[in-house]
Amino acid sequence: MFSLAATLVWLCGCGHAPEVPTNVRLDEAIQLSQQGSLAYKRGEFATAIGCFESALRLDLSIENHEGIVNGRLNLAQALQAAGKTGEAQRQLDFLLEQGAKPISDAQRARAAAAKALLQLKQGQTADAGRWAGQARRDCHETCPDAAPILNIQSRIALDRGDVANAQSLAQAALALLEPASDESATSLRLIGAALLRQGKANDAAGFFQRALAIDRELGLPARIADDLMQLGDAHGVSGNKGKAKDFYRRALVVAEAANEKTLVKLAQEKIAQLEQQKER
Amino acid sequence: MKLFTDHDPETLALRRRVRVFLLATAFLGIAALLAVAARQGVFTQTIPLYFFAETAQDINKGMAVKVIGFKIGKVEQISIEPDNRVKVKVGVNDEYSRLIPRDSTARVLKEGLIGASIIEIQPGKDRSRAAAPGDVLNFERDTGLADLAKRLTDQVIPILQDVKQITASVNDPKGNIRQAVSNISEATVAIRASSEELQQLLRQGNEKAGAIGGKVLLLLDKTDNSMAVVEKSLQTLGQSLPGIMQKVDGSLENTRQVSENLRKISQEAAEQAPGLLRDGRAVAGDAREIVGGAKKVWPIRNLVTTPQSGQLPLDSYVAPKENAR
Numbered sequence: 113m114f115s116l117a118a119t120l121v122w123l124c125g126c127g128h129a130p131e132v133p134t135n136v137r138l139d140e141a142i143q144l145s146q147q148g149s150l151a152y153k154r155g156e157f158a159t160a161i162g163c164f165e166s167a168l169r170l171d172l173s174i175e176n177h178e179g180i181v182n183g184r185l186n187l188a189q190a191l192q193a194a195g196k197t198g199e200a201q202r203q204l205d206f207l208l209e210q211g212a213k214p215i216s217d218a219q220r221a222r223a224a225a226a227k228a229l230l231q232l233k234q235g236q237t238a239d240a241g242r243w244a245g246q247a248r249r250d251c252h253e254t255c256p257d258a259a260p261i262l263n264i265q266s267r268i269a270l271d272r273g274d275v276a277n278a279q280s281l282a283q284a285a286l287a288l289l290e291p292a293s294d295e296s297a298t299s300l301r302l303i304g305a306a307l308l309r310q311g312k313a314n315d316a317a318g319f320f321q322r323a324l325a326i327d328r329e330l331g332l333p334a335r336i337a338d339d340l341m342q343l344g345d346a347h348g349v350s351g352n353k354g355k356a357k358d359f360y361r362r363a364l365v366v367a368e369a370a371n372e373k374t375l376v377k378l379a380q381e382k383i384a385q386l387e388q389q390k391e392r
Numbered sequence: 393m394k395l396f397t398d399h400d401p402e403t404l405a406l407r408r409r410v411r412v413f414l415l416a417t418a419f420l421g422i423a424a425l426l427a428v429a430a431r432q433g434v435f436t437q438t439i440p441l442y443f444f445a446e447t448a449q450d451i452n453k454g455m456a457v458k459v460i461g462f463k464i465g466k467v468e469q470i471s472i473e474p475d476n477r478v479k480v481k482v483g484v485n486d487e488y489s490r491l492i493p494r495d496s497t498a499r500v501l502k503e504g505l506i507g508a509s510i511i512e513i514q515p516g517k518d519r520s521r522a523a524a525p526g527d528v529l530n531f532e533r534d535t536g537l538a539d540l541a542k543r544l545t546d547q548v549i550p551i552l553q554d555v556k557q558i559t560a561s562v563n564d565p566k567g568n569i570r571q572a573v574s575n576i577s578e579a580t581v582a583i584r585a586s587s588e589e590l591q592q593l594l595r596q597g598n599e600k601a602g603a604i605g606g607k608v609l610l611l612l613d614k615t616d617n618s619m620a621v622v623e624k625s626l627q628t629l630g631q632s633l634p635g636i637m638q639k640v641d642g643s644l645e646n647t648r649q650v651s652e653n654l655r656k657i658s659q660e661a662a663e664q665a666p667g668l669l670r671d672g673r674a675v676a677g678d679a680r681e682i683v684g685g686a687k688k689v690w691p692i693r694n695l696v697t698t699p700q701s702g703q704l705p706l707d708s709y710v711a712p713k714e715n716a717r
Contacts, residue, residue, distance in 0.1 A: 145702070149704055152704055185704070186704050189704050222706060229708065264708045295708065298709050334711060374713065375712065378712060
C-alpha cells in the first residue's frame with residue numbers, strides 16, 4: 113500500500129508542466145520590489161527606497177514597462193514617506209509628463225493621486241485639488257484607488273472649509289472599503305472631523321473612536337495619537353475639558369513613544385491651553 | 393443477515409483477531425506514552441534549587457544541569473527580580489541532590505569550544521550539608537570564546553603598536569637608527585681621509601729626515617712609533633667597523649623582513665578577500681537556484697504563490713501639521 117502511494121506521488125512529481133525559461137533579472141527585480149514593500153510596511157523607509165531603486169534599475173535594464181511604472185510609483189511613495197518630496201515629485205513627473213511611454217488610466221490616476229497628496233502635505237490646496245480631480249477622472253470602475261482618491265478629495269474639501277462635501281466624499285470612500293483597513297480609519301477620521309466642524313461633537317467622537325479601534329488593531333502609532341487628539345478636540349468642543357485633557361495626555365504618551373515630534377508639540381500645546389483656561 | 397454472521401465461525405474468529413489487534417495497539421500506545429513521559433522526567437522527583445545571575449545571557453529554560461559531566465536536572469524557570477537580577481530555578485533529580493553540598497557553585501559554560509551552553513554545578517567543600525529544596529547556590533559565569541578573543545586582542549594590539557613604532561623609527565630619516573648609520577658612514581670617510589693625510593705626512597717626513605740627519609731620524613723613529621700606534625688604532629677601528637655595520641645591517645634586514653612579511657600578509661588578505669566574497673555570492677546564488685528549483689517541483693509549486701511586482705496600496709493619510717488645529 114505504501115509502495116503504491118509512493119509510486120503515485122513519484123509519478124505526479126514527474127508530470128509537471130513544461131519548464132518556462134527563467135528571466136533572472138525580472139525575478140530579482142520582483143524580489144527586490146517585495147523586499148521594499150515589506151520594509152515600507154515596517155516603516156523602514158530608507159531600506160524601502162534602496163530596494164525600490166535597485167528594482168527600478170533592473171526593470172529599466174530589461175525594459176519591463178509594468179515593473180518600471182510600479183517601481184516609480186512605489187519609489188515615489190517611499191520617498192514621500194521619508195520626507196524627500198522633491199525626489200518623489202521627480203519620479204511622478206517621469207510618469208505624468210507629456211511624451212513619456214503611455215501608462216494605463218489606473219496608473220495615471222494613481223500617479224495623479226500621489227501628486228495631489230504631495231501638494232496637500234505642502235499646503236498647496238489648489239494644486240492638490242487639480243491633481244485629485246485628474247485622478248478621479250482617470251479612475252474608472254475597476255480602478256483600485258477609488259476610495260483613497262475620494263479620501264484625498266475629502267481632505268481637500270475639509271481644508272477649503274467645504275464641510276458638507278468633505279463628509280459626503282469620506283462617506284462614499286468608506287462605502288467602498290473593507291471595514292477594518294487603515295484607509296477606512298482615514299475615512300472615519302475625515303467624517304468625524306467634518307462633523308466636529310459642524311459642531312456635532314458627540315457624533316464626531318463616535319467616528320474617532322471607531323478609527324482609534326482600527327488603528328490600534330493595526331498598530332499604527334502616529335494615527336493612534338492623531339485619533340486621541342481628535343477625541344480630545346471633540347470632548348473639548350462638547351465642554352468636557354477634563355476628558356479632553358485625558359485624551360491629549362494619552363496622545364502625548366503615544367506620540368512621545370513613537371517619536372512623532374509634531375504630534376508631541378500639538379498635544380503639549382493643547383494641554384497647556386486647557387491648563388491656562390482652568391487658571392482663569 | 394445478523395443471525396448468519398453471529399454464528400459464522402470465520403466471522404467470529406475475525407472479530408477475535410480484531411479485538412486482540414485493537415487491545416495490542418492500545419497497549420503499545422499507552423506504553424509509548426509512558427515511555428515518553430518517563431523520558432521527559434514526568435516520574436522523576438526533583439528538588440528546586442536557585443541561583444542569581446547578573447544577566448540571563450546563555451541561560452535558557454530547559455537547558456541541562458550537569459555535575460561532573462552527568463545530567464542531573466534542567467533549568468525550570470527564569471525570572472527577573474525587582475533589583476534587576478535574574479533568578480534561575482533549576483530542578484535537580486532528587487537522587488543526585490546528595491552530590492551537591494549547599495556551598496556549591498553553578499556556572500554557565502559551553503560544552504566544547506562552540507558547543508551548547510549548560511549549567512555545570514561545581515560541588516562545594518562542605519560535604520556534610522547537602523542542598524535542600526529552595527537552597528540558593530553561588531553563581532559564576534565561565535569565560536566565553538568572545539572574552540578569550542577580546543583578551544587575546546588586548547594582548548596583541550600593544551605588540552603590533554610596538555612593531556609599528558619600530559618600523560616607523562627605522563623608516564624615519566631623522567630617527568635614531570638612520571642617524572647612527574649615517575654618522576658611522578661619515579666617520580668612516582673621515583678616518584680614511586685622515587689616514588691618507590698621515591701617510592702623505594709620513595712620506596714628507598721621510599724626505600726631510602734624510603736631509604736633517606741622525607737626530608731627526610731619532611725623532612722620525614718616534615714619529616714612526618706614534619704612527620704605528622695610530623695605524624694600529626685605525627686597523628682596530630677598521631676591523632670593528634664591519635662588525636658594527638654588519639649588526640646594523642642585520643637589524644635593518646630583520647626589520648625589512650618583518651615589513652615584507654606584513655606586506656605579504658596584507659597582500660594575501662587583499663587577494664583572498666574578493667575571492668571569499670565571490671565564493672559567498674556564488675553560494676548565495678546556488679542557494680537561490682536550489683530554492684528556485686524546489687519551488688518548481690510538485691507539490692511545493694502548488695504551495696508557493698508566484699511572486700509578482702505589485703504596487704504599494706495608496707495611503708491617503710495626511711499627518712497633522714503644526715498649528716493645524
